[in-house]
Amino acid sequence: xxxxxxxxxxxxxxxxxxxxxxxxxxxxxxxxxxxxxxxxxxxxxxxxxxxxxxxxxxxxxxxxxxxxxxxxxxxxxxxxxxxxxxxxxxxxxxxxxxxxxxxxxxxxxxxxxxx
Amino acid sequence: xxxxxxxxxxxxxxxxxxxxxxxxxxxxxxxxxxxxxxxxxxxxxxxxxxxxxxxxxxxxxxxxxxxxxxxxxxxxxxxxxxxxxxxxxxxxxxxxxxxxxxxxxxxxxxxxxx
Numbered sequence: 436x437x438x439x440x441x442x443x444x445x446x447x448x449x450x451x452x453x454x455x456x457x458x459x460x461x462x463x464x465x466x467x468x469x470x471x472x473x474x475x476x477x478x479x480x481x482x483x484x485x486x487x488x489x490x491x492x493x494x495x496x497x498x499x500x501x502x503x504x505x506x507x508x509x510x511x512x513x514x515x516x517x518x519x520x521x522x523x524x525x526x527x528x529x530x531x532x533x534x535x536x537x538x539x540x541x542x543x544x545x546x547x548x549x550x
Numbered sequence: 551x552x553x554x555x556x557x558x559x560x561x562x563x564x565x566x567x568x569x570x571x572x573x574x575x576x577x578x579x580x581x582x583x584x585x586x587x588x589x590x591x592x593x594x595x596x597x598x599x600x601x602x603x604x605x606x607x608x609x610x611x612x613x614x615x616x617x618x619x620x621x622x623x624x625x626x627x628x629x630x631x632x633x634x635x636x637x638x639x640x641x642x643x644x645x646x647x648x649x650x651x652x653x654x655x656x657x658x659x660x661x662x663x664x
Contacts, residue, residue, distance in 0.1 A: 444590075466653035480640065480655035487651075526592060530651050536581065536600075536644065538607065538653055540592040 438460045439460045439529050441541035442455075447550050456512045456544045458527030467512045468530040469503065470538070475523040483525070486510065514546075522548045552577045552595045556641050556656035560630050563628075563635070571626045571659045573641035580645065582624035583653060586610060587638040596639075599624055628661060 438461045448454035460469070471483040471548045486503050491523045493501050498518075513522055527541040554575045563569045581600045585593040593646065595608030596651050599618040613632025618624055624643075628635045642653040 439592075441592075468640070471653060478658050479639065480642075480653075482652050485652055508618075537583070537595055537598060538642075540585075540594075542590060542592040 436540050437464075437529050437531065439527055439539050441527055441539040443543050444542070445545045445547070447547045448514070448521075448550060450517055450519060452517055453513060453515045454517055454546065456525050456527075456546065458510045458512070458541055459509050460510065460527075460529045461467075462529065462531070464506070464531055466532050468532070469501075470511075470528040470530065471499070471501070471512045472519075472526045472528060472540075473523045474526065474543075475520075480526075484512065489529045517548050519548050519550075522546055554641060554654055554656035555609055555660050556639075559657065561659060561661050563661065565663055568627055568629050569661065570643075571614060571639055573624045573626065573630070573656060573660070574622055575624075575641075575643045575654075576622060576633045577643055577645065577654060577657075578621075579643035579654070580617070580621070581643060582646070583642045584608075584614075584616065584624070584626045585640045585642065587640060587658075593640065596626065605611060635661055 440459045462464045467488045473481045473483050498515045500513045515545045524543045526543045528538045530538045556574045569575045582600040584596040594610050597616040599605035640658045641656045
């Protein structure tokens with residue numbers, strides 16, 4: 436079974452600064468998807484960014500980018516120019532391409548943005 | 551607007567009672583999922599369904615039941631057999647044909663057992 440580990444329960448960043456959230460995963464598969472979801476206080480899960488494992492290029496969405504290291508099984512999220520609205524719980528998730536296409540989530544990182 | 555609607559948002563239950571959480575989607579998605587969220591444990595999969603009239607157990611299915619009689623609907627019943635039902639429940643769906651892999655989530659239901 437796949438596992439996803441987020442070793443940082445909480446992180447803080449100053450407004451306009453950059454922060455990196457860590458995620459590692461364990462799998463024996465070669466083809467899969469990785470995601471970062473954001474859960475603000477409203478508790479609505481919002482997709483931040485996705486990465487297909489077969490793509491070597493790191494995904495980027497505006498101020499959000501990932502550092503995908505397939506051999507190391509690492510998938511970190513970098514948030515540039517942090518804004519107050521970025522404060523939320525961030526979940527890393529893994530999805531295999533078979534077996535019901537279920538998502539396996541990490542335990543989350545609570546990000547605080549300070550003025 | 552297309553989306554996923556969960557109801558009720560808040561629900562209180564006495565011990566020994568069964569309760570059903572509703573999940574409806576108008577995204578024309580084939581697959582639907584139920585997750586449970588507890589503090590410090592992330593999201594854990596309860597049940598999922600890839601097609602109408604078919605569903606599979608997830609990692610923590612004990613004490614729960616589901617049905618998938620319509621493509622749009624995937625209700626979750628929390629039975630009295632569930633030992634610790636107080637939690638936040640999230641329903642999600644995915645468009646199989648698109649295969650982008652992402653799940654779309656509802657706003658969740660908070661269940662509290664008194």
